[in-house]
Amino acid sequence: MKSGTFFGGVHPRYEKDLAGGRPIETMPLPARLVVPFAQNLGAAPKPVVKKGDEVKRGQLIAEPQGFVSVPLHAPTSGVVQAIDVFPHPVGADLPAVVIVPDGKDEWAPGLNVERDAGDLGADALRGVIRDAGLVGMGGAAFPTHVKLSPPKDKPIDVLVLNGAECEPYLTADHRLMAERPAEIVEGASWFAKALGVENVIVAVEKNKPDAIAAMRPAAEARGYAVRALDVVYPQGAERQLIFALTGRRVPAGGLPMDVGVLVQNVGTCYAAFEAVRRNRPLTERVVCVTGRGVANPKNVLARIGTTFGDAIAFCGGLREDAGKIIGGGPMMGVAQYSLDAPVTKGTSGIVVLTRREAVQYAGDPCIRCGRCLRACPMLLNPSVLSVYAERLRFDETAAHHVLDCIECGCCAYVCPSRRPMVHHFRRAKAEIRKKQARAV
Ligand code: SF4
Ligand code: SF4
Structure with missing residues (x-):
């Protein structure tokens, strides 16, 4: 093994040229922002605003619940239109606050001031x-x-x-x-x-x-x-x-x-x-909107709560052959079922694959070629793990150390059967953790 690197890993097609040379562009405020409460690992913060409230940018809209939790702030000034359940980039419908911007983008008092x-x-x-x-x-x-x-x-x-x-x-x-x-x-x-x-x-x-x-x-x-x-x-x-x-x-x-x-x-x-x-709370982030399925890939500075649909529209919209939208990258990201899912604090990218590119993510049975073992940087046996997970034999996946899986997707990338390994391992880890929690 060379120094400055590690065992395993893969060399996927990086496709960084699509957006890598594009300077960051600031997105204009969209017509509405959908701000989910669940944006941090640990407990989601609880709302302190209600429908009809006026808010300023950076104002607290949800307070943390315990030590492993963080507050949530209004991404712009405007009015709270609703608190309800909306698509979330994790692939579920979760509670969020909808803010209709007033266009002034006015900070709450005391914020956005330089401090020594x-x-x-x-x-x-x-x-x-x-x-x-x-x-x-x-x-x-x-x-x-x-x-x-x-x-x-x-x-x-x-x-x-x-x-x-x-x-x-x-x-x-x-x-x-x-x-x-x-x-x-x-x-x-x-x-x-x-x-x-x-x-x-x-x-x-x-x-x-x-x-x-x-x-x-x-x-x-x-x-x-x-x-x-x-x-x-x-x-x-x-x-x-x-x-x-x-x-x-x-x-x-x-x-x-x-x-x-x-x-x-x-x-x-x-x-x-x-x-x-x-003195600015976290209300915006840089998001890479890219892939051959989007008309004009860009790096955009977007407010938290900007929907994927609005971000993609700012980048020229979807191409005709767009086949799959991913929150995050193609190796570790999550396939999206709705363009209404919003940018959260953890959204580093929105990748749109063409239909042809997306086909490689379907899956066939394992042919025991062993490629995934050579690719796994955690020295796991992804082949065995995926078979156990597919059969819902989660105790066996635990015995084979699925909890050490870092969900990097190297195994899925090299797999000639295009098996959806990370999907299996996330499910197995969630089931094991549920069982562990019940046992406490
Ligand atoms: S996703 Fe998990 S099992 Fe697959 S290569 Fe990465 S660490 Fe190994
Ligand atoms: S790379 Fe795919 S087909 Fe080959 S052993 Fe691993 S899971 Fe099976």
Whole structure:
């Protein structure tokens, strides 16, 4: 195995050229925003507004429920039209608040003002980040303040800025690094201060030379290292990234903090800059709207709650041969059944495949070729796991360590039978966790 990489992985068609050269465009406000409450791992926040209420941008609209939860804020000023159940990008119908913009985009009092944050200590920084509703914006949506609060017996000595963006098609992080490097690095400096960490590494795959060139001076000005990584999927998965950068192995069932490392997506670092320096809660994010099924692929700065339909319309609409819409990338994303699903804090991309491209995701029986075993970066046996999961034998999937699956989709990518492995493994993991919860 070469240094700077990891065992397994695949080389999918990256298709980054579709949107990678397109600078970030700010989307105009749509006619309505659908803001789901479930946007973070952990407990969803509970609404504090009702139908008919007027809201300002950044105003609290749902309050957190416990430590592993974050507040939710109005993405613009306007009126609450409804609180009801709407399509959610996870593939279910879930409660959301609908806001009709008044067009003024007026911030709530006290927000959107520059602050001199130099005096903020670690606890105050964690508080600002929690109150701004920050979650991991690479897709995991884990509350950032929780990640910044490791237990005392798990000290962190390395902070990694994850700019690998290894998922095919997606270029939102790429554009952010190329266009706003100083802001990303300042946001990371607040994380480093909250953790008391000096060793900060910016990790970017080599297929983004302009992002590496932009990040290097900004990072090095603060004494942070920039590492250009081999292009192999899933280079940006936390365990694989940590091993490639430090040689440390996160133990099975463990977390990066077990080996003294904390990983933050570069988009989350940018959101931290906005929260700490500009006193802006998280109300918008960069989304890559791309694929051969969309007329004009772009990277757009969209408000949270913008529907996929509105985002795609801003990019010229669907092409005639559009066959499948995915929330996220084609390896780890979720197929969408409605264009009314909205952009959430964890939505890094909307990928539209053509009908021809989408066919490869149908599935046949396993022919025991063994390719998936060679591709799995977690050293699992995806073939056996998928057969057990298909037969609903979830205890056996647990015995074969399905809970260690990082849902990277490498096995499905190399499978000549086009088996929907990640779908099977998500189902198995959910069933095992349900059983574990019942047993407590
Ligand atoms: S079994 Fe899980 S971790 Fe292994 S390749 Fe498949 S999706 Fe990735
Ligand atoms: S790659 Fe597909 S067909 Fe081959 S062993 Fe794995 S699951 Fe079976």
